[in-house]
Amino acid sequence: MKNDDKNKSKLRSAQWFGTADKNGFMYRSWMKNQGIPDHHFQNKPVIGICNTWSELTPCNAHFREIADRVKNGIREAGGIPVEFPVFSNGESNLRPTAMLTRNLASMDTEEAIRGNPIDGVVLLVGCDKTTPALLMGAASCDLPTLVVSGGPMLNGKHHGKDVGSGTMVWKMHEEYKAGNITLQEFMDAEASMSRSAGTCNTMGTASTMACMAESLGVSLPGNAAIPAVDSRRYVFAHMSGMRIVDMVHEELNLSKVLTRNAFLNAIKTNAAIGGSTNAVIHLKAIAGRIGVNLELDDWLVGKEVPTIVNLQPSGQYLMEEFYYSGGLPVVLRRLGEQGLLDKDALTVNGKPIWDNVADATCHNDDVIRTFDNPLLAHGGICVLRGNLAPRGAVLKPSAASPHLMQHRGRAVVFENFDDYKARIADPELDVDENSVMVLKNCGPKGYPGMAEVGNMGLPPKVLKKGVKDMVRISDARMSGTAFGTVVLHVAPEAMELGPLAAVEEGDYIQLDADAGVLQLEVSDDVLEARLNKLKATQVIAKSGGYMEIYRERVLQADEGCDFDFLVGCRGADVPPHSH
Missing domain, CATH: 3.50.30.80 (IlvD/EDD C-terminal domain-like)
Structure with missing residues (x-):
């Protein structure tokens, strides 16, 4: 058997496209209506691009272009990109809360990955709940998986000052209620806050979860902080598309990256960045899907870790400055230098996390503080x-x-x-x-x-x-x-x-x-x-619909608020469909 044939036999997508029979005929034929040539079904990994683009999710509104850049990278590396949508639960518009549909989006993601001819998957995530939802769904399938975040929006500008999305609203509304500013002054600030595509530019949940993805090792280095509209975000997407093809050939499945030590690295990182309390619930849910035992008391490993990232709402700056100062690789390096990082934790580029960050350089020690000058001495949750x-x-x-x-x-x-x-x-x-x-x-x-x-x-x-x-x-x-x-x-x-x-x-x-x-x-x-x-x-009272399922089957906060029937890794095997 030639090497190409060996690769073909390993590819999951060959179960659909690799047979010379009626089923293979039909699967290939239907896909060819999109103009795909015959040789693309021979020995080429099929890479799913799981996209949470939606005009109702402003944080992710630029994801069509991000997806195109990922596709370019996949094609360059010899893969076949196939983009597919999943439920986009944006925090800014969705009532009563996007958290209600996090589990629904994870189910959508899981079933889309498992049921389709996909050898590996790139998760396009941004707004708060899209990151945990897609990681939860992917973890339950355990294919080679790589995260690409959409990045934060540009700094808000109001009356000559930088203002942070979300944080600005809370502060100015309190000022209005206190009688310190007028209603008109409060409303005038509305157009100042969100100046570009991207997620909140504070260390809110979206930025926190982008940092969690990078510290878990499920994204390439530098993912968390590149601004959404910076050209380097598109280069990052392209390189991620190239890398996922290699991950398939290397059989680098998600479970090899999402280990218990990776989660402990993320917990310590959350303390160092002053990350969102929402990460407590989301990391527990992701761990539960991949089969890692993670408890609320595990967050105590971050209790003595200083907060060294000087970002709103805890500190002064915004995500633009965080990126320009060196981003999360600097934080991870400083954690490692203090013995607070498992340096051997594997990441999606195939290297230990320390290899990725050992040479990271800080360009502003006020934005990313040193451990002898922290923003807060004990920053862990x-x-x-x-x-x-x-x-x-x-x-x-x-x-x-x-x-x-x-x-x-x-x-x-x-x-x-x-x-x-x-x-x-x-x-x-x-x-x-x-x-x-x-x-x-x-x-x-x-x-x-x-x-x-x-x-x-x-x-x-x-x-x-x-x-x-x-x-x-x-x-x-x-x-x-x-x-x-x-x-x-x-x-x-x-x-x-x-x-x-x-x-x-x-x-x-x-x-x-x-x-x-x-x-x-x-x-x-x-x-x-x-x-x-x-x-x-x-x-x-009974509510009917999805909300009733939610109330009946959701776990408590200390258990990650997943549905009880979704916990665990079910793998990517799926019964064949005989036409």
Whole structure:
């Protein structure tokens, strides 16, 4: 058998295109209606380009051109590109939250990869949930897989200053509620924030997940920070297209890259960049699909890692400066120099991660700080436990106020988000800066999809005193662009009758972030009695459709909010279709 025949027998796509029979005839014939010549079905890897382009997902609106550049690279390397769409769950427009459809998009991705004649796949990702969704779906199939992110938008510009997408909205809206700016001044800033295609230019969830992909090793070096409209983003896409063809020949499947040590590298990277709390949920879900055991307590490996990336919302700069300063390779190098990186973790270019970053050069030590001059000495995600969160909760120290990291205060309770909206601006609301704002029923099932409402805006009566932050606790998530001393992902959630459901107005709550404690100052007996009373009266309305599936099968935050029936790697084998 010739070498070409050996390669052909290895290719998964040969099960469709490589047989001299009726089925092979029909598969090839149908594909030829697109003008594909006969020799393209002989010994050439078929590479799927999984595209989340959509005009309703502004972050990914430039992905048609990105896909074309990937195709050029695939063709140059001797592969056959086939582009296919999957559900594009953009955070900016999709209601009630894109997190509701993350699992749906992952199912779309998984079945599209498994059911089609694909030897390897390039995932085009950008807006927040598209990165974890596509990685989850691909992980369940375990083919050679490579991530290409769309990149961040250009810096926002407002009144001569750089402003960050998302973060600008939260800050200016608080200024408006405090009476410091007019409604017109707030609205005038609208056109200043988003000046180009691309994802949020802060270290929000999109940028965080692009960094997670690079630190996991599932993208080529430099993926995370190249601006969306920079010509180097298109060069990167081309080179990624070339590389995926080699990955197929090398049989470099996703499971060889997504190892437990790769996930631990990503956790430490998240601490160093001041990354989004959403990464906690997404990394758990991806790990669950590929078969890696990753628990909430594994985030403790990042607890002592300093935050060295000086980006909004934790710091000063934006993603453009991060790229110009050297990007994520510099961060990874500095982690490695401190013994905080598994240097042998394999990446998609076939090299250990340290080989990719050992020579990375920093061009601005104020944007990417050194370890002896960090933005925050201990930047890792805080994992909190106690009788209020027996299965855990999280807090992002780099976005919090140091003086509130140890705090005891009286609970001001909102039963759901509608209750919060109805009462927060009431001048008679019994709240002050020492209170603890508690929001219930906004977890995975309570507000299906676990919306980003955990960073509750402060009451106007408090803002007018000049107060900028208060302790807030919920079973919700918050945007990676947001800030504040916000406790999130309380598990079990209130809808599941976790202890959060039993918090009452006037209860005292103790937060000790350093010690990892979140405690409701109510006895076990009282807590149990309250929960029993709630259980006896709880009514959960049926919604029908996808939302009902979601509520019935979604796991809790500490488990990654995946569907219980999707956890695990099912592989790429598929029964043959006999025509």
